[in-house]
Amino acid sequence: MMAITLVIDGVRRSFEVAPSEKLLDVLRRLGYTGVKKGCGSGDCGACAVLLDGRAVNSCLVFAAKADGCEIVTIEGISHGEALHPVQEAFLDEGAVQCGYCTPGMVIAAVDLLSRHPDPTEEEVREGISGNLCRCTGYKKQVRAILRAATRMRGDRDG
Amino acid sequence: MAAKEERVVDHIETYARPQTVDEAIRLRQKWEDAARFVGGGVDLALYTPPSVRALIDLSGLGISSIRAEDGDLRIGATVTITELMEDDSIAAVLDGLIVEGMRSVASPLLRNLATVGGSLVSRHPWSDVIPLFLVLDAEVSVRQAAARWIPLASFLEEREAWADGLVLEARIPAAAPGSAAAFEKFSRTEFDVAMLNCAGFAARSSDGRCAGVRIAVGGTPRLAARVERVEAALIGEALDEDAIDSAARLAAKEVAVGDDRRASASYRRRLVEVGVRRVLTRIAAGRGGEER
Numbered sequence: 001m002m003a004i005t006l007v008i009d010g011v012r013r014s015f016e017v018a019p020s021e022k023l024l025d026v027l028r029r030l031g032y033t034g035v036k037k038g039c040g041s042g043d044c045g046a047c048a049v050l051l052d053g054r055a056v057n058s059c060l061v062f063a064a065k066a067d068g069c070e071i072v073t074i075e076g077i078s079h080g081e082a083l084h085p086v087q088e089a090f091l092d093e094g095a096v097q098c099g100y101c102t103p104g105m106v107i108a109a110v111d112l113l114s115r116h117p118d119p120t121e122e123e124v125r126e127g128i129s130g131n132l133c134r135c136t137g138y139k140k141q142v143r144a145i146l147r148a149a150t151r152m153r154g155d156r157d158g
Numbered sequence: 159m160a161a162k163e164e165r166v167v168d169h170i171e172t173y174a175r176p177q178t179v180d181e182a183i184r185l186r187q188k189w190e191d192a193a194r195f196v197g198g199g200v201d202l203a204l205y206t207p208p209s210v211r212a213l214i215d216l217s218g219l220g221i222s223s224i225r226a227e228d229g230d231l232r233i234g235a236t237v238t239i240t241e242l243m244e245d246d247s248i249a250a251v252l253d254g255l256i257v258e259g260m261r262s263v264a265s266p267l268l269r270n271l272a273t274v275g276g277s278l279v280s281r282h283p284w285s286d287v288i289p290l291f292l293v294l295d296a297e298v299s300v301r302q303a304a305a306r307w308i309p310l311a312s313f314l315e316e317r318e319a320w321a322d323g324l325v326l327e328a329r330i331p332a333a334a335p336g337s338a339a340a341f342e343k344f345s346r347t348e349f350d351v352a353m354l355n356c357a358g359f360a361a362r363s364s365d366g367r368c369a370g371v372r373i374a375v376g377g378t379p380r381l382a383a384r385v386e387r388v389e390a391a392l393i394g395e396a397l398d399e400d401a402i403d404s405a406a407r408l409a410a411k412e413v414a415v416g417d418d419r420r421a422s423a424s425y426r427r428r429l430v431e432v433g434v435r436r437v438l439t440r441i442a443a444g445r446g447g448e449e450r
Contacts, residue, residue, distance in 0.1 A: 019213065045267055130265020
């Protein structure tokens with residue numbers, strides 16, 4: 001076992017991990033169950049978190065590699081009771097059905113919009129191409145992310 | 159789910175985070191073949207061979223920058239695919255060739271983790287990075303007792319010779335004015351790895367004839383390699399329809415293809431021809447990068 005320190009959703013935490021453990025399993029063990037385990041092999045994106053601001057498959061990150069990094073899970077995306085504009089837009093557009101892909105999809109969208117505040121529909125589709133959803137057919141998520149982008153740019157009519 | 163939990167690997171005894179290249183090399187020597195270097199860690203997170211007992215993380219070594227030096231572009235081994243795509247000097251290479259090519263690599267989530275060094279060292283047959291870097295005439299700096307520059311093609315072929323080496327960076331020489339390049343990937347889905355991919359580069363003299371040509375085909379399903387007979391046949395040729403057609407047909411004869419679960423050999427043979435034709439047609443039009 002080895003000691004690592006992470007800032008998770010704004011809170012600094014130190015704990016022990018096995019050298020082979022993945023960030024996903026550690027986060028869930030610590031109670032961050034908003035991070036979902038789907039495929040465990042980087043295909044589905046349900047486990048996405050922001051690692052120093054970048055969305056990654058946490059199933060493919062050695063926990064030890066993340067030592068000293070800042071992690072944001074779906075539970076740290078909102079500001080208290082105030083939802084993140086991406087979360088709000090997902091609700092408004094009905095982009096959530098079973099909900100299993102939603103945390104990862106929102107995380108991927110937040111990363112995308114931080115880099116491309118005014119994405120085209122194609123860029124949005126590309127941005128969530130690592131996130132599988134078996135319910136919606138993606139149309140509503142794409143609409144939601146475009147709507148969130150409009151709102152985040154300051155146009156409340158979006 | 160239970161079956162997956164049982165797969166947890168516990169043969170890994172240590173995860174080291176050296177802060178210097180020397181320290182990383184010392185650790186590699188200490189653990190010998192039981193050690194693996196971790197760039198993004200994607201491949202090792204998916205599967206760590208049971209013989210591996212030590213992981214040596216490269217993120218503290220300061221090999222994560224992209225810089226221009228003497229006209230070359232030097233790309234640190236731990237630069238991620240995303241960082242490569244977002245770099246201005248990379249975007250300027252051959253009309254955005256590298257950025258366009260990298261856009262077809264997996265997903266943004268994976269591109270945020272996967273590194274350039276890891277992509278070269280892993281020698282995945284379907285790698286999109288490898289054929290692109292082959293036609294860009296890339297070299298890699300490999301550190302064993304000392305660091306030395308090796309052409310990428312040699313590094314890939316001489317697997318055993320460099321197995322204990324640490325790849326520090328890749329170097330891409332500046333292309334002559336008037337050069338053009340293109341990349342084509344065929345895959346079953348946008349996310350999937352290539353059934354076949356093809357990269358091409360041509361430097362042309364003032365009369366438009368090819369003075370230098372490099373073509374690489376990957377995912378055959380063997381590791382990407384240059385197609386030297388096709389390259390040689392194009393030297394001195396203008397890239398007109400006839401020359402492109404004969405080159406594409408020759409490539410389909412020259413490139414050894416095989417079956418796997420993604421595509422049959424006969425389908426791949428067809429893809430070689432189509433891929434080479436498309437790449438050369440785009441080069442003839444003077445446009446680098448993949449059309450989307």
